Amino acid sequence: MGRRSLKIDVGSVNPQLDVLRIKIVLLGTKPPIWRRVLVPAEFTLAQFHDVVQAAMGWEDCHLHQFCIGKQRFGVPDPNERFLGGSLTLNEKNTRLANLLNTVGAKATYIYDLGDSWEHTLSVEKILPAELDVPYPLCIEGKLAAPREDCGGIPGFYHMLVALADPNHEDHEHMRDWIDSFDPEVFSIVAVNKKLRKIFRAPRKPNSAGAAKWKAIMAKPNMDDLRAAVEVLQAAFDPFPSKERQRIRPGQEVPLELSDRERELILEHAFADEALLGRLRVAPASNQRAVFHFTLDDLDDLAGCVAAEANHAKDKKLRKEWDRVFARIGDVLDSYVALDD
Numbered sequence: 001m002g003r004r005s006l007k008i009d010v011g012s013v014n015p016q017l018d019v020l021r022i023k024i025v026l027l028g029t030k031p032p033i034w035r036r037v038l039v040p041a042e043f044t045l046a047q048f049h050d051v052v053q054a055a056m057g058w059e060d061c062h063l064h065q066f067c068i069g070k071q072r073f074g075v076p077d078p079n080e081r082f083l084g085g086s087l088t089l090n091e092k093n094t095r096l097a098n099l100l101n102t103v104g105a106k107a108t109y110i111y112d113l114g115d116s117w118e119h120t121l122s123v124e125k126i127l128p129a130e131l132d133v134p135y136p137l138c139i140e141g142k143l144a145a146p147r148e149d150c151g152g153i154p155g156f157y158h159m160l161v162a163l164a165d166p167n168h169e170d171h172e173h174m175r176d177w178i179d180s181f182d183p184e185v186f187s188i189v190a191v192n193k194k195l196r197k198i199f200r201a202p203r204k205p206n207s208a209g210a211a212k213w214k215a216i217m218a219k220p221n222m223d224d225l226r227a228a229v230e231v232l233q234a235a236f237d238p239f240p241s242k243e244r245q246r247i248r249p250g251q252e253v254p255l256e257l258s259d260r261e262r263e264l265i266l267e268h269a270f271a272d273e274a275l276l277g278r279l280r281v282a283p284a285s286n287q288r289a290v291f292h293f294t295l296d297d298l299d300d301l302a303g304c305v306a307a308e309a310n311h312a313k314d315k316k317l318r319k320e321w322d323r324v325f326a327r328i329g330d331v332l333d334s335y336v337a338l339d340d
Contacts, residue, residue: 019135020096021125024052024109026145027118028153035191036140040129041101043136045073045091047199051136052109052119054194057145062112066091068099101126115152132306132325136199138191144183189272193300200299244336252292255331261324262289271304295337302328 018041026033035055039048045066053060065074065088072088080087100107100123109119129135146156160183162170247253257265262279265271275297283289293301302325309321 018097018101019127019129020100020123021127021139022100023120023122023124024055025120025122026056027120029143029156031143033143033145034141035138036124038127038133038135038137038139039096040135041095041097041126043096045094045096045099048096049091049109050198051195052111052121054198055138055141055191056111056119057191058111058117059148061148062114064109064111065113067108067110112148115149115155117146117152132309134192134196134303134306136195137307138188138195141186141188141191144181144185147178147181189270192303193272196300196303197296244334246338247295247335249337250294251337252294253298253331253335254290254292255298255328256288256290257324257327259289260320261327262291264320264324265301265305269301269304269308271301275301275304295332295335298328298332302332 020039020041022037022039024035024037033056037051037055039051043051049064049066050060052058063074065072067073073091073094074088076088076090099105100121103123103126105123107121109121111117111119146153147159150156150159158170159174159178159181162168162174163178163181165171168174257279262282266276266279269276275293278291278293305321305325305328309318309325312318312321
């Protein structure tokens with residue numbers, strides 16, 4: 001089963017709408033394998049299915065279903081009506097806000113009806129949406145999820161024992177099948193990178209202008225409000241005056257950073273080492289600090305910077321993050337990949 005292209009514009013989440021903090025726990029695992037995610041309440045169960053798949057590391061190649069009370073939700077089988085029993089309601093037509101809308105609400109998500117990976121879904125908090133946070137977002141988790149088709153919970157733990165013991169009768173067989181597997185490894189960066197690729201909306205012009213709008217409205221006066229109108233108009237102008245340069249997919253573009261901006265990202269941004277590694281090579285004292293990234297990499301870096309800006313409690317630090325975000329946004333708004 002291929003992954004569906006159910007996408008929303010993460011930048012358009014209404015800040016007055018709710019965001020659900022949901023804990024996902026894979027039942028039968030000791031210690032528990034779990035994830036904690038922030039998901040817009042307006043998401044459908046079909047979209048939340050994609051969130052669970054990405055957060056756990058599943059490959060979405062088997063059937064699945066949600067169970068809430070006695071009702072099943074998923075992809076309906078047209079033949080169900082001839083088999084008797086309850087019908088599966090369409091997950092595309094059901095929103096989280098209509099079912100999991102109170103703290104403590106629970107549901108069950110079952111993936112792969114053969115191996116039967118059963119997950120509990122628990123609403124821990126209901127929060128207001130924050131501007132510029134790239135929802136959905138994974139904020140915590142522990143341990144690697146099992147490999148697909150390993151035989152459910154019993155097969156998973158048998159696999160771990162066999163891999164860990166060179167003298168086990170199934171050791172070589174497991175090594176041939178899986179090569180290596182570290183049950184302790186969980187990368188929140190990798191999960192959020194996958195989520196951004198699944199749910200990322202098309203890149204919009206003048207995203208840096210939107211960041212300036214946010215900064216202006218934090219402490220507005222009349223001059224600021226006049227400027228805000230201009231910024232807002234520019235941010236959503238469908239015909240920006242600046243023509244974007246078309247580049248090949250995967251082609252790198254330059255990002256110039258000050259020493260302070262570079263140090264800020266390296267010391268505080270929760271980004272993949274593949275991104276940070278490029279910034280670790282300091283330029284010579286007589287050279288400009290220019291680093292090269294693909295547009296996808298810059299998107300990822302912008303998401304990390306936006307998250308830091310939204311969680312910064314110090315106003316001065318928040319402004320610094322906003323400037324970095326605006327700088328990255330200016331670069332993103334200057335280019336477009338040929339396949340976009």
